[in-house]
Amino acid sequence: MTNDEAGERTDTIRVSLVEDDDEIRDALAILIDATEGMTCHSTFGDCESAIESVSKDPPDVLMMDIELPGMSGVEGVQKIKTAQPGIDIIMLTIHKDDDLVFKSLSLGATGYLLKDSQPDDILRAIRDVRSGGSPMSSQIARRIVVSFRKAEESPLTKRETEVLEKLCEGHSYKMIGADLFVSEETIHFHIKNIYQKLQVHSKSEAVAKALRDRLI
Amino acid sequence: MTNDEAGERTDTIRVSLVEDDDEIRDALAILIDATEGMTCHSTFGDCESAIESVSKDPPDVLMMDIELPGMSGVEGVQKIKTAQPGIDIIMLTIHKDDDLVFKSLSLGATGYLLKDSQPDDILRAIRDVRSGGSPMSSQIARRIVVSFRKAEESPLTKRETEVLEKLCEGHSYKMIGADLFVSEETIHFHIKNIYQKLQVHSKSEAVAKALRDRLI
DNA sequence: GCGGCTACTACCGAAACAGGTAGTTTTTCG
DNA sequence: CGAAAAACTACCTGTTTCGGTAGTAGCCGC
Numbered sequence A, B: 001m002t003n004d005e006a007g008e009r010t011d012t013i014r015v016s017l018v019e020d021d022d023e024i025r026d027a028l029a030i031l032i033d034a035t036e037g038m039t040c041h042s043t044f045g046d047c048e049s050a051i052e053s054v055s056k057d058p059p060d061v062l063m064m065d066i067e068l069p070g071m072s073g074v075e076g077v078q079k080i081k082t083a084q085p086g087i088d089i090i091m092l093t094i095h096k097d098d099d100l101v102f103k104s105l106s107l108g109a110t111g112y113l114l115k116d117s118q119p120d121d122i123l124r125a126i127r128d129v130r131s132g133g134s135p136m137s138s139q140i141a142r143r144i145v146v147s148f149r150k151a152e153e154s155p156l157t158k159r160e161t162e163v164l165e166k167l168c169e170g171h172s173y174k175m176i177g178a179d180l181f182v183s184e185e186t187i188h189f190h191i192k193n194i195y196q197k198l199q200v201h202s203k204s205e206a207v208a209k210a211l212r213d214r215l216i
Numbered sequence C: 001g002c003g004g005c006t007a008c009t010a011c012c013g014a015a016a017c018a019g020g021t022a023g024t025t026t027t028t029c030g
Numbered sequence D: 001c002g003a004a005a006a007a008c009t010a011c012c013t014g015t016t017t018c019g020g021t022a023g024t025a026g027c028c029g030c
Helices: A022-033 A047-056 A073-083 A099-107 A119-130 A138-147 A158-168 A173-180 A184-198 A203-212 B022-033 B047-056 B073-083 B099-107 B119-130 B138-147 B158-168 B173-180 B184-198 B203-212
Strands: A013-018 A038-044 A061-065 A088-093 A111-114 B013-018 B038-044 B061-065 B088-093 B111-114
Touching: A013 A022, A013 A047, A013 A119, A022 A038, A022 A119, A038 A047, A038 A119, A047 A061, A047 A073, A061 A073, A061 A119, A073 A088, A073 A099, A088 A099, A088 A119, A099 A111, A099 A138, A111 A119, A111 B138, A138 B111, A138 B138, A158 A173, A158 A184, A158 A203, A158 B203, A173 A184, A184 A203, A203 B158, A203 B203, B013 B022, B013 B047, B013 B119, B022 B038, B022 B119, B038 B047, B038 B119, B047 B061, B047 B073, B061 B073, B061 B119, B073 B088, B073 B099, B088 B099, B088 B119, B099 B111, B099 B138, B111 B119, B158 B173, B158 B184, B158 B203, B173 B184, B184 B203
Parallel strands: A013 A038, A013 A061, A061 A088, A088 A111, B013 B038, B013 B061, B061 B088, B088 B111
Antiparallel strands: none
């Protein structure tokens, strides 16, 4: 392991573990250490101690149980990723479809593994995450894909949507009017209707709603 | 497979294909028809004809080449998904990491497959997409995960971020001041600084930038 | 201890916006 | 065809925002 050379990570992948179950933790450590190209860098039974150590001596990859006593894995992801953005974090879970997995991915985790995955799958996920992938089940992938898809049906008319798009670009009534070749008053009219339909009362509120609900 | 019972779709999965290469299209059709639990419902050489037929007689799953003569697969996804939101669309591609794949996923595709995938992988993807998954490579998954993560570093101070959050909720200067127990003028001051840092000139533009760049 | 950053307060004038009312024309669809 | 929806124009009034200038105060690091 720790060979020096230059290059950021042509060499051994250092893996750390955060897992409260001793048996699982030890088994993973042994598996990783027995594999060429990776080494178990450190192990922790809880998030708090992991956070402290990891900021001093960061590994390349961190595998973290999503359900931990004390600070949850989700919270841990946020803290560790803030302190050490370079670490790739893989969440470990027993549930296939867990809201927590989804949350931790959006907070900074890069992939996730089921605890009872085959050794081969575990090792593949570690390499995968290090070479720019996000290992995860297709069920989780679906939820992520859906979450950033455009709304299928909007209450707005075509023209109103057009106006809303311009609003989101920060244009004034006057500029939008010029862009769409109608008068400023017409834009005013459309925007009043947009406000009514979206139940908002200002440009910024409309923009926030449009972007959050992916109306545009 | 085809047991009937109740349930919404215990029976055969109807698959349609859009692929301009005759050989690939025929090979896929044969593979699908030879597999228990699915049937090849219809095939098309281009998007235009697929769109017409599919709106009359929709399949369960549509496999679509991402690069087609005439209308591109990406455009096709958008049109078909708008007309028939119930169809699960799997994109076919030869490139592993293609911007087009990413685009089509955000426009309504549910998964994607490499054209040279093993037959088993193809059949698995079809079943997968039908049972609520999004089959895709971990490289694509990573790009999607990253695209909705919060910005790691914001140019804004803590206070400014706080103000920006309130802006995104559509509050006025006065309301934000009341919320944060400072004067309206102070909010005015913070917002001027936010505008400078984000290079914007209005509330709505700031909100748009904040939400798009995930500063909050 | 001093400069730099952050947080806060204040005043001004021009511009933009929000909400209301009151119309006309065009498109869409039963 | 005729009703309904969408697109368009206009005016008015009070409120909010934007950009500029100007000053106070606390905290941190060199």
